[in-house]
Amino acid sequence: MTDAGDSNQFAREQVDRMLAALPDPPLPPGLRQRVLSQRGVLRGGERPWSTGRVMRAFWPQLVGLAAASVLGFLSGVVAPGLFMEPDTDLTPYIVALDVNTLPTLTEETMP
Amino acid sequence: MARLTDGDEAAYEMLVDRHLHSAYRFAYRMVGQYGEAEDAVQEAFLRLWQKAGQWRARRGSFKAWFYRLLYNLCVDMMRRRPPFEPELDEDPAGPGNPATELHATQRARLVMAALLQLPERQRAALLLTYYEGLTNREAATTLNVGVKALEALLVRGRRTLVRTLAGRKSELLED
Numbered sequence: 654m655t656d657a658g659d660s661n662q663f664a665r666e667q668v669d670r671m672l673a674a675l676p677d678p679p680l681p682p683g684l685r686q687r688v689l690s691q692r693g694v695l696r697g698g699e700r701p702w703s704t705g706r707v708m709r710a711f712w713p714q715l716v717g718l719a720a721a722s723v724l725g726f727l728s729g730v731v732a733p734g735l736f737m738e739p740d741t742d743l744t745p746y747i748v749a750l751d752v753n754t755l756p757t758l759t760e761e762t763m764p
Numbered sequence: 765m766a767r768l769t770d771g772d773e774a775a776y777e778m779l780v781d782r783h784l785h786s787a788y789r790f791a792y793r794m795v796g797q798y799g800e801a802e803d804a805v806q807e808a809f810l811r812l813w814q815k816a817g818q819w820r821a822r823r824g825s826f827k828a829w830f831y832r833l834l835y836n837l838c839v840d841m842m843r844r845r846p847p848f849e850p851e852l853d854e855d856p857a858g859p860g861n862p863a864t865e866l867h868a869t870q871r872a873r874l875v876m877a878a879l880l881q882l883p884e885r886q887r888a889a890l891l892l893t894y895y896e897g898l899t900n901r902e903a904a905t906t907l908n909v910g911v912k913a914l915e916a917l918l919v920r921g922r923r924t925l926v927r928t929l930a931g932r933k934s935e936l937l938e939d
Binding site: 665667668671672674675676677678680681684685687688689691 | 776777781784785788789792793798801806809813868871872875876879894922926
């Protein structure tokens, strides 16, 4: 039999068997983790926390914070001014200091 | 893929789990080196994360698109390096008769060497359709050729493989 005849005889089924029997290479340990962690690198490197991104990500919190600030300002500063009597006598609230009752600093009392 | 385009990490993880092993197998059989195959696979998944938005369903399946990324990376690597010795598994047959294992190792070495002798596109065409289960149309999209051209690559690749392995027939068939 010629070489060509040998080749034909050998050919298809044998080659198919050889190809089918080729073992899969073992997956390197940690490859999955490395592939997944690359995405983390990208997240930090290529998608930085720009102002726009912060606004998009946290807009509900930012709106809440702004609303709370406005309410706080209104209730603490504006509202008391609105409801306070214009001629309210503040005298009782002012503590008058009697200079005569204050201890006098003498040589004995000086440290 | 639509979820991946929106930056859905769970979708990415699912795709990695589904395709990592086959991607690594393809890359290793393309380049013949474990380290390079690993680099190619890592880079391919990185690009998948970055460029998911470029995939269009009407231009072909996800598999065809992803293997195209991977194939191009493998080709770039092979063209950048000097000639090399392929790395083969030490114990592909697993536990068993030492003589049988030795023969299985030797046979795997010969088949792998024969695959690596094929021109890049013939090798890729065989690997994609035979091992990775791509249809001829998908493999053609991956290699950026028409279906007829892909079929021609398969015929030529197979013929070369038969010729190469027939020359080593005595080593391959001894049992």
